[in-house]
Amino acid sequence: MELPPGMPNAENKVCKLLKSLYGLKQASRKWFEKLSTALISYGFTQGNSDCSLFIKKSTTSFMALLVYVDDVLLASDSLQEIQLLKEFLHDQFTIKDLGPLKYFLGLEIARSKAGISICQRKYALDILQDTGIIGAKPAAFPMETNLKLTANDSDLYEDPSAYRKLIGRLLYLTLTRPDLAYSVQVLSQFLAKPAVSHYQAAVRVLRYLKATPGQGLFFLASSEMQLKAFSDSDWAGCIDTRRSVTGFAVFLGNSLILWKSKKQLTISRSSAEAEYRALAATTYEVQWLNYALQDLQIHHSQPTLMYTDSKSAMSIASNPVQHERTKHIQIDCHLVREKLQQNLIKLFYIPSRLQLADILTKPLDSLPFHHTLRKMNILNIHVHLEGGVGV
Incomplete structure (x- = not known):
């Protein structure tokens, strides 16, 4: 840094830093340290499942505060407690009150007596506008069912940085769009050397996005x-590495709260092994969700109902005798069996046609794709508000 202009005898002098400057590597850490110290002094306790979650509970009220850098979400059953906290934060940091939650970090929130809707309509429309796809023909689903993309495609795309930027923006869009999770997961594997076929597949996703921006x-x-x-898996779905794809969707009641589509780290020798690794990954997330519910003072004593379409994976989980075929996946075996014995999870078989996680492991045709979305409560409220017919 440079000394202020006009400072006398500025040569051979340095500035003493009294506080962390914006833009330094440690600035964000020091800011969070100051904010969390103030909140804890006010009576909040920091969550164990998420360090950015703060909880304050008394005999008459409950408050939950979520922090993202310098943006704060606050929920409470007492308007008086909310007002007192806002006054405290304003005295400490000079805050700007944006009122009831409607727009947060690109997320659009709408509330009614029926429930709460979260979408990224404006963000999606901005992507379409910037990429020039706003006038393209809409598509009914994001990826063709018979499409097989490979990293060995020699017809490289002329502007790889534009491809990377597009996939990065689509990744953020998957925060509220489980229907895009599988397609974006596949396309993000070709960031190093994107080919023309990869970009064409990304354009297909954008055409689907045009049909359903809200x-x-x-x-x-x-x-x-x-x-x-x-929990579901697509065995050896990647034609380059022969690794399988894990997909899972977790619901609280009928509301989807957590999902993932990800290529597994190791190669599975059988479909049962791939399904079992998917079960283990789902169990990790279920355990974390239980910690999060405890932080939010929500009592959830009953086991999580976990559905899989693999009877072989269920047999491995419940039968400790199958050592010869499972000795190379012992960590996952021990984890799932332990959580079964602890009554954290309870396994059930479900036919593949009813498996909701199918949409996260493979490209589906239009009919099963939209049927699964309806089952997952993925809605376009803008279509319904405008009097149209949703798919």
Whole structure:
């Protein structure tokens, strides 16, 4: 840094830093340290499942505060407590009150008596506008079912940085769009050397996005407090590495709250092994969700109902005798069996046609794709508000 202009005898002098400057590597850490110290002094406790979650509970009220850098979400059953906290934060940091939650970090939130809707309509439209796809023909689903992309394609795309930027923006869009999770996961594997075929597949995703820019999550106002998880795997789905794809979706009642589509780290020798690794990954997330519910003072004593379409994986989980075929996946075996014995999860078989996590492991045709979305409560409220017909 340079000394201020006009400072006398500025040669051979340095400035003493009294506080962390914006833009330094340690600035964000020092800011969070100051904010969390102030909140804890006010009576909040920091969550164990997420260090950015703060909870304050008394005999008459409950408050939950979520922090993202310098943006704060606050929820409480007492308007008086909210006002007192805002006054405290304003005295400490000079805050700007944006009122009831409607728009946060690109997420659009709408509330009614039926429930809460979260989407990224404006963000999606900005992507379409910037890429010039706003006038393209809409597509009914994001990826062709018979499409097989490979990293060995020699017809390279002329502007790889534009491809990387597009995939990065689509990745953020998957925060509220589970219907895009599988397609974006596949396309993000070719960031190093994108080919023309990869870009064409990304354009297909954008055409689907044009048909459903306002689609997003819908959380029902009345729903049971029961965790349900759907776990699935596509064995050897990657034609380059022969690794399988894990997909899972976790519901609280009928509301989708967690999902993932990810290529497994190791090669599975059988479909049962791939399904079992998917079960283990789902179990990790279910355990974390239980910690999060505890932080939010929500009592969830019943086991999570976990559904899989693999009877072989269920047999491995419940039968400790199958050592010869499972000795190379012992860590996952021990984890799932331990959580079964602890009554954290309870396994059930479900036919493949009813497996909701299918949409996260493979490209589906239009009919099963939209049927699964309806089952997952993925809605486009803008279509319904405008009097149209949703798919």
